[in-house]
Amino acid sequence: MTFALKNKFLIFMLIVSGALASASSRILDETILAEKYKQWMVQHGRTYEMKEEENMRFEIFKKNLEYIENFNNMGNQTYKLSTNEYADLTNEEFLAYYAGYKIFPSKISFKTKRFKYENLTNVPASIDWRKKGAVTQIKDQGACGSCWAFSAVAAVEGVIKIKTGQLFSLSEQQLVDCARIHKTQGCYGGWMDDAFEYIVKNHGLAKETKYPYTSKDGNCSHRKAAVRAVQINGYEDVPHKDEEALLKAASQQPVSVCLNSKGPEFQFYSGGVFTGPCGTSLNHAVAIVGYGKSEDGTKYWLIKNSWGKSWGESGYMRIKRDVASKKGLCGIAKKSSYPVA
Numbered sequence: 001m002t003f004a005l006k007n008k009f010l011i012f013m014l015i016v017s018g019a020l021a022s023a024s025s026r027i028l029d030e031t032i033l034a035e036k037y038k039q040w041m042v043q044h045g046r047t048y049e050m051k052e053e054e055n056m057r058f059e060i061f062k063k064n065l066e067y068i069e070n071f072n073n074m075g076n077q078t079y080k081l082s083t084n085e086y087a088d089l090t091n092e093e094f095l096a097y098y099a100g101y102k103i104f105p106s107k108i109s110f111k112t113k114r115f116k117y118e119n120l121t122n123v124p125a126s127i128d129w130r131k132k133g134a135v136t137q138i139k140d141q142g143a144c145g146s147c148w149a150f151s152a153v154a155a156v157e158g159v160i161k162i163k164t165g166q167l168f169s170l171s172e173q174q175l176v177d178c179a180r181i182h183k184t185q186g187c188y189g190g191w192m193d194d195a196f197e198y199i200v201k202n203h204g205l206a207k208e209t210k211y212p213y214t215s216k217d218g219n220c221s222h223r224k225a226a227v228r229a230v231q232i233n234g235y236e237d238v239p240h241k242d243e244e245a246l247l248k249a250a251s252q253q254p255v256s257v258c259l260n261s262k263g264p265e266f267q268f269y270s271g272g273v274f275t276g277p278c279g280t281s282l283n284h285a286v287a288i289v290g291y292g293k294s295e296d297g298t299k300y301w302l303i304k305n306s307w308g309k310s311w312g313e314s315g316y317m318r319i320k321r322d323v324a325s326k327k328g329l330c331g332i333a334k335k336s337s338y339p340v341a
């Protein structure tokens with residue numbers, strides 16, 4: 001009886017201490033998470049005006065961190081995720097602020113009139129336009145749906161360097177403010193072909209320094225827009241749903257492309273060859289600035305994004321190329337174009 005009592009007491013104690021242990025490990029976890037959050041805030045210079053906001057963002061950060069760690073711990077993926085500067089945003093918020101490719105069709109209907117690279121043969125196995133000095137530094141669109149302007153500018157910067165030997169960083173803001181023909185709408189999204197068309201009609205585009213980026217919609221400054229640094233003669237669309245045609249074009253110059261950037265894997269991509277998951281409806285625009293094959297033989301496109309350097313491989317992503325679907329991975333072969341200088 002005494003034994004039984006003692007035993008019961010012991011079991012009771014075990015239960016209590018067990019509960020205490022798990023409670024204290026939860027507190028410990030919470031402390032570690034709070035510490036990680038603080039470090040992340042410092043690293044990305046994040047401050048919040050209200051304590052409530054900080055607490056709310058901490059809850060999102062924790063969920064994202066858990067998702068990222070689980071993904072990386074699977075250990076069987078061809079790429080990694082990390083808590084980049086977007087780790088306190090839900091995927092819905094992230095997409096609302098940092099994409100901006102218009103999904104409904106432009107008034108310029110997508111038609112391949114002429115594709116000057118169609119008969120190209122001897123396409124090199126790999127190319128990196130950065131190594132040829134045809135790519136400016138990684139830029140950051142901020143919370144403005146201006147990806148289309150960054151995509152168009154990257155392609156123009158590239159073709160101008162290839163044609164003239166000079167690399168200029170050019171103005172996205174001029175496109176955001178001024179390229180509103182066909183209802184292109186600045187921070188609410190737009191189309192690269194409208195941007196190219198604007199540059200042709202304006203007889204040029206200003207340098208970044210002459211018409212600097214504000215990450216906001218503004219009125220077109222005709223004074224700044226008149227300080228033209230470069231000119232293009234037109235643009236061509238790449239035959240759609242054809243990665244072979246896209247390859248021909250990308251072997252000759254950086255190309256503006258659209259893709260589907262939905263999902264936490266895209267938001268937190270930090271390196272390796274991205275293989276999805278992703279859909280094929282288009283919501284974001286980037287520029288192809290190269291292509292190649294990874295060490296394990298996976299073919300990839302090298303894309304330049306406009307989400308700063310904390311995202312991806314210092315701002316770039318390698319994304320799987322030559323997939324079974326004609327649309328390309330994430331729809332990358334659905335709608336692409338390039339300026340002609």
Ligand SMILES: *[C@@H]1O[C@H](CO)[C@@H](O)[C@H](O)[C@H]1NC(C)=O
Binds near residue numbers: 074076077
């Ligand atoms: C990796 O492993 C997880 C869990 O076993 C599985 O669900 C997932 O499909 C795998 N992914 C790949 C790319 O093989």
Ligand SMILES: *[C@@H]1O[C@H](CO)[C@@H](O)[C@H](O)[C@H]1NC(C)=O
Binds near residue numbers: 115116117
């Ligand atoms: C490609 O070759 C075909 C057949 O010779 C020709 O009709 C077409 O004009 C060429 N395309 C270009 C862009 O030169």
Ligand SMILES: *[C@@H]1O[C@H](CO)[C@@H](O)[C@H](O)[C@H]1NC(C)=O
Binds near residue numbers: 217218219
């Ligand atoms: C643009 O111009 C209009 C009319 O002059 C003015 O009301 C508005 O505040 C301006 N917007 C910006 C962002 O400067």
